[in-house]
Structure formats: structure tokens, C-alpha cells
Amino acid sequence: MSLTMDGTSIPIIVLASGLIVVLVGLWGMMSRRNIIQIIIGFSLTDTGIHMLMVAVGYLNGRTAPIIDDAVDRTQAATLVVDPIPSALVLTAIVIGLGVTALLLAYAIQIYKKNGSLSVDDCSELKG
């Protein structure tokens, strides 16, 4: 079993910390006035969701989904964790990175046009 010294299960810790990271990110996106800080908030939310996904997909006491000498082929389904959530997380990380890169590109262009990174100078953003 994947337990810490005091007996708490690791997925629960990852789940709780993932949720906290998501909330911190959402708070950052909503309360900050600087575009770069908003993007950092978005990135944090994304990372938190990846942690949530890993925690939800993890099964206590199972091994990595690679069938080799250590895993009996006939009992693989009960010995390994489900690989799908991990595959989903990988895809989500790549997509999240793409969106973050685009957001930063937007930030650079807005800075070039506006001379400022504050959303207060983007009156159109308030609508």
C-alpha cells in the first residue's frame, strides 16, 4: 500500500493538494490585474487539474502498467494501474502547454500595442 508514515494514503494527499493548486490558480486568474500573473494563475489551475487526474486514476498497491517479468501476464489486470488516466494527463499537459504559449504570445503583442501589461489599460476586457 502506498501510505505515508502516519497512514495517510498518497492519492488522497495528491487529490487534496491538486484541489488546493486549482483553487489558488482560479483565485490568481480572477484577482490579479497583471496579464502575466493571470497566465501564471491559468498555468497553476492546469497543473492542479493534472494532479487531480493522476490521483483519481491511481489505484493503491498497484504497479506501473508495463507487462514484463515482474508482472504475471495472466493477472496483469489486477496488478497494474489503469494506464488511461496517465495517457489523458500526458495529452492534457501538451495541450495546456500549447495554450499557455499562445497566451504568452498574446501578452507580448498586447504589451507591444498597449505599453502595459495591466488589464486596467485594456478597457475592452471588462465586458
Next chain:
Amino acid sequence: MLDPLNIYIFSLGSAFLLSLFYRLHRNVGTFVFLATLVGVTAISGLGFLKLVGGGPAIDILTAGLEPPLSINLRFGLQEAFLSLAVNLLGLLGGWYLLARLRENVQALILFLMIVMGINGMVMTRDLFNLFVFIEITAIATYALIAMERDRQTLIAGFKYVMAGGLASAFFLIGTILVYHLAGTLNIDGMIATRTVLDNPLGATALVFLVAAVIIELKPFPANGWGLDVYQTAPCGIGAIISAGVATGALAALYKLLPLLQIDGLSAMVCIGVVTFL
């Protein structure tokens, strides 16, 4: 040749090769771009005619396996109609915008990606595949908006990206929770085991999923965060974003509706009416 899978093969293939053709000669690139749009419209149009004539719905299974092991796409009458509508819109939009798009090969590629992404949103029967197609469409849209270096367009685009990013975050949470409960990502499989979602966790998951699709669809509050983009983007691109992407999101919502309980639709209507007040 008339296999609906060719819509993706043609769009992706041309998008990859377009920069090569464009370098050869600008007109060659433009011709390939238009030919691809005509091709995908013809495939969905002929498929639609066949289905109207009573032909069977086409199920595309990837990797030759049955779902849930493979990702399946369905080309039934509804999908064929939406796909034809989107491709026709893409063809007309691409034609109208040709003078503007052909100045830059990236714009041509992004335009093809949007059309292909919406086709995917319409046809896929897999929840995570739906997420991937939503993101392909969204990222291509963000980039196409950003190519317009106008201050107002950039600011409107930034707001659009933030809202889209939030939508995809909600969609991911919903997807993983549904997978946790149903044990499958296949939408037909979920509908078959609908009762496993009848608990607070299942309801939460569905709220996240539907909220994400509704943010993408932007029906309320009165197109809220999308309005600025429609207003500031060049009119042809605005039309593709509003009509095309919304069609894809509508198809996604329609796919997810059987998962909701009967009162799901009326709840959405009520929230919509309240936000208009």
C-alpha cells in the same frame, strides 16, 4: 474514397504539406487549400446524400478494434448534416477570405485545422477525443485571431483564450470523474451504463462537462465573452468562429444530453433566461 475518415486525412495532409506547396508558388498553395475544402465538402455532401437515400450509418473504428478499446467516430444522418453544413461554411468562408488568408501560409493552415476540428467534434463518440478536437479547434481559433495585430482584436482574443482555457479545465475534471465512475470514455458505453452516474459525484461530473461545452457554445449570457471577438475580428473569421465553432459545440452538447436526467435541459434553459435578465 468516400470514407468520412478521408475528411481528416485530406485536411491534415494538406495542412502539413501546405507550407511546401506555398513555398513552391503562392498560387499552388492557394489551389491546394481550396481543393481540400472542396474535397471535404464533397465527401460529407455525398455521404449525406447516401444516408438520406437510406444508407446505413458509417461507424469508423480506429486500429480495427471495437470500442471501448478503440476510439470510434460515427457518421450518421445528423453528423453528416452538421459536417456538410460546417464544410460548406468553411468552403464559402475560405473563398470569401482568400485574399486575406493567402497573404500568410499559417492562416491557411489554421483555417483548415478549424474546419477539421469542428468535423471531429461533430463525429467523435469518445469523450476524451472530443476534448482533443475541441482543443484543436480552440487553439487554431486563438492563433487565427492573434494573426490580426489590431489592439482591440488582441485584447478580445485574450479574453476568448482565457474563457476557452477555463472551459477546457472544466471539461478535463468532468471527463476524469465520469471515467472514474463509468470506467469508459466511450459516450455510447456511458449511456448504456447511465445509472452509475446517478450519484452526487456523477452529477458533479456532468455539471462540469456540460458547463464546459456551454462555455464553448456561448449561448448565454447573450454571447457574453465571445461578443468582443465577433466584433473586432475580420468579419469572415468572426463568422467562422461564431457559426462554425458553435455548431461543433452544439453537436457535442447534443451527444452529452442523453447522459443528463430529463430536467437537465430545462435547468439549462432556466439559467439561460436568468442570465438575460
